[in-house]
Amino acid sequence: MHISTKTGYAVRALAELAAHGQDSPISVAQICERQTLPPKYIEQLFRKLKKKGIISSVHGAHGGYKLERPNKDISLKDIMAAVDENFNYTYCDTEKETLEYCCGDPCGFSIMWVEIKEHLDNYFSSITLDTILEKIEENA
Amino acid sequence: MHISTKTGYAVRALAELAAHGQDSPISVAQICERQTLPPKYIEQLFRKLKKKGIISSVHGAHGGYKLERPNKDISLKDIMAAVDENFNYTYCDTEKETLEYCCGDPCGFSIMWVEIKEHLDNYFSSITLDTILEKIEENA
DNA sequence: GGATAACATAGTATTTTAGTAGGAATTGAC
DNA sequence: GTCAATTCCTACTAAAATACTATGTTATCC
Numbered sequence: 064m065h066i067s068t069k070t071g072y073a074v075r076a077l078a079e080l081a082a083h084g085q086d087s088p089i090s091v092a093q094i095c096e097r098q099t100l101p102p103k104y105i106e107q108l109f110r111k112l113k114k115k116g117i118i119s120s121v122h123g124a125h126g127g128y129k130l131e132r133p134n135k136d137i138s139l140k141d142i143m144a145a146v147d148e149n150f151n152y153t154y155c156d157t158e159k160e161t162l163e164y165c166c167g168d169p170c171g172f173s174i175m176w177v178e179i180k181e182h183l184d185n186y187f188s189s190i191t192l193d194t195i196l197e198k199i200e201e202n203a
Numbered sequence: 204m205h206i207s208t209k210t211g212y213a214v215r216a217l218a219e220l221a222a223h224g225q226d227s228p229i230s231v232a233q234i235c236e237r238q239t240l241p242p243k244y245i246e247q248l249f250r251k252l253k254k255k256g257i258i259s260s261v262h263g264a265h266g267g268y269k270l271e272r273p274n275k276d277i278s279l280k281d282i283m284a285a286v287d288e289n290f291n292y293t294y295c296d297t298e299k300e301t302l303e304y305c306c307g308d309p310c311g312f313s314i315m316w317v318e319i320k321e322h323l324d325n326y327f328s329s330i331t332l333d334t335i336l337e338k339i340e341e342n343a
Numbered sequence: 344g345g346a347t348a349a350c351a352t353a354g355t356a357t358t359t360t361a362g363t364a365g366g367a368a369t370t371g372a373c
Numbered sequence: 374g375t376c377a378a379t380t381c382c383t384a385c386t387a388a389a390a391t392a393c394t395a396t397g398t399t400a401t402c403c
Contacts (some may be wrong), residue, residue, distance in 0.1 A: 064283055064290045064323070066204065066316065068392070071294030072304070075312065090348060100304050104393055110350070123401025124347040143204055149390085150204045154211030164212070164240050164361095171339035172215065176206065179330070183204070186322060190315075199311035208361065230379065244362055250381070263370020264378040289359085304392095 072100055073108050073146045074139070078199065080118065081134045081192040088120070088127030108146050115145040134196065140187035153180040212240055213248050213286045214279070218339065220258065221274045221332040228260070228267030248286050255285040274336065280327035293320040 079094045091109060095102040109128055112118045117137055118128045130137060143150040153176040219234045231249060235242040249268055252258045257277055258268045270277060283290040293316040 064204065064206065064210070064287060064327075065292040066294040066319065068294065070204070071312075071316075072392095074294075078312075092348080101393065103395080106349075107351095107393095113349095120349060121401085122349055122399080124345095125402065126348050126400085128349085147204060152205040154206040154208065154214075171342045172211075172218075172335075174342050175330075175335060175338050176211075179206065182326060186326075187204075190319070195312075195315060198315050202311045202314050212361095232379080241362065243364080246380075247362095247382095260380060261370085262368080262380055264376095265371060266369085266379050268380090 067143075067147045067149075069108060069146045070139075070143050072105060073112065073142050074195065076100060076105055076108070077112070077118070077130070077137065077142065077192060078195055080128060080130050081137075081196055083129075085129050085133070088125075088129045090127035093127070112142070112145050115141070117141055117145055130192075134192035135194075137192045138188045139190040139195075140184060143187060151180075153177065207283075207287045207289075209248060209286045210279075210283050212245060213252065213282050214335065216240060216245055216248070217252070217258075217270070217277065217282065217332060218335055220268060220270050221277075221336055223269075225269050225273070228265075228269045230267035233267070252282070252285050255281070257281055257285055270332075274332035277332045278328045279330040279335075280324060283327060291320075293317065 075098045076094050079098055080089060083089050091102050091105050094100065095105055109118060109120075113120055113128075116131055119131050120126065120128050215238045216234050219238055220229060223229050231242050231245050234240065235245055249258060249260075253260055253268075256271055259271050260266065260268050
């Protein structure tokens, strides 16, 4: 149980987009210079974020990325779900059948895992890019 | 962000101890037979749990393990912290210096990560073996 | 046409995960 | 005192995930 580097990087990169505003795009190169991030890696994360409809891209010179939704409508949960493929797994997920010693789903524990998943989903949904920006400014 | 297999296994095994009561120990073999768990792996997890003072052991024949504290005083957070070494890490942890592209700790984001860590700590502390047993019985 | 970007795929070194294997040390029962 | 049951300990391992880098191709603006 931990926040992945992918999620951390994505939050930092998207915060840069959020601070910039939705009008004009910024390039990955610019973002990575400002936030000290590995450009090729961020490119990959951004393609995932695009697939999920969180950001959009402008091709070619003076192109780049911008947010598809206002800051308040992009949550940490959205970011995690887009970037970190292990997110959404609780222990004992029916769809994850690689586990050899599962208790058999549904079992007595299933309800608990589902409740935990729901709690985490709610919590991470409540943290959005606008509240993240507020915290950064308070801390600056 | 996900519940590790280690945590899931440990919860299932400890629930068996909790259901049994603190009077007499149960062996890993018994627990693993009842819960369908890999004995050698559970042995390792139990040694970690013992180091953290969550369970105690009785050597030799008719030996085994039992809980060191009442069910209500053993939380999911305790279990995770004992068994899953990546627990307690937030992104941008000062003690984890392997990260190449860290934002530099403390940075504008630090407060947010700490708040998330505190929330998760509180939440997982509120889930204890007695509430877990209750849910299993409701579901049975 | 050239510079600037996103897009795409593949490779890679390191670490983590989810176990197994084999044996040593300790205790209870007979 | 021996034997069986059990914890304890270390090491090994196959597969996956992690955190990247490398090498292009394609689209757009000037």
